């Protein structure tokens with residue numbers, strides 16, 4: 470899933486890839502999830518967002534992706550946004566890998582030659598270059614997540630939002646996927662914001678954010694935040 474960059478508000482950092490400033494969000498029931506929530510992810514940075522169940526991580530990511538409307542505050546996104554869901558079966562809609570990665574491009578009515586070139590290049594970026602004709606049902610969970618990421622790359626997304634993408638993966642596939650995203654951030658200059666409960670994954674990111682009480686209560690060095698959570 471990809472959406473276009475949007476919403477420049479006053480006061481946030483113009484150089485950030487993702488800037489959230491004083492964001493607020495409540496459900497129609499009146500339950501407030503986010504209040505005075507601010508964070509910044511720089512271009513080419515791999516950020517991870519942590520917080521207890523129900524702290525609002527998915528809500529924040531969905532607002533950034535344009536799937537939910539913010540009610541107050543500002544967001545700034547420098548570039549097109551791709552979203553990777555926890556369960557790839559909620560995201561992959563076509564019968565084969567190549568057709569799925571091409572899906573958004575066909576919808577944009579790009580010429581066939583360009584679609585083909587972008588699909589091959591995106592699959593190579595996630596090390597699935599030989600999987601173009603493979604049925605989606607024949608993929609492992611980790612491979613499905615790579616296909617979802619390839620779809621975003623094919624659509625030239627500069628920002629990847631990933632909502633607990635390893636939650637359904639075994640430990641080896643978990644580490645392989647986090648390393649894959651780290652590689653994409655380093656080699657292609659993508660910016661990623663990844664939601665996780667798994668502290669081991671913090672070893673692969675550049676900056677961590679801890680969400681509680683509707684806002685970011687800690688941010689910075691992932692190892693410092695990891696130690697704090699381990700000690701808690």
Ligand SMILES: Nc1ncnc2c1ncn2[C@@H]1O[C@H](COP(=O)(O)OP(=O)(O)OP(=O)(O)O)[C@@H](O)[C@H]1O
Nearest residue numbers: 496498500502520521522523524525526527528529
């Ligand atoms: N569609 C909805 N309508 C009403 N409330 C919702 C809806 N979706 C989520 N919520 C509530 O919003 C709050 C924040 O949920 P959210 O999914 O953003 O938390 P989270 O930090 O991602 O949690 P988890 O770690 O369990 O995935 C929770 O109290 C949740 O029950």
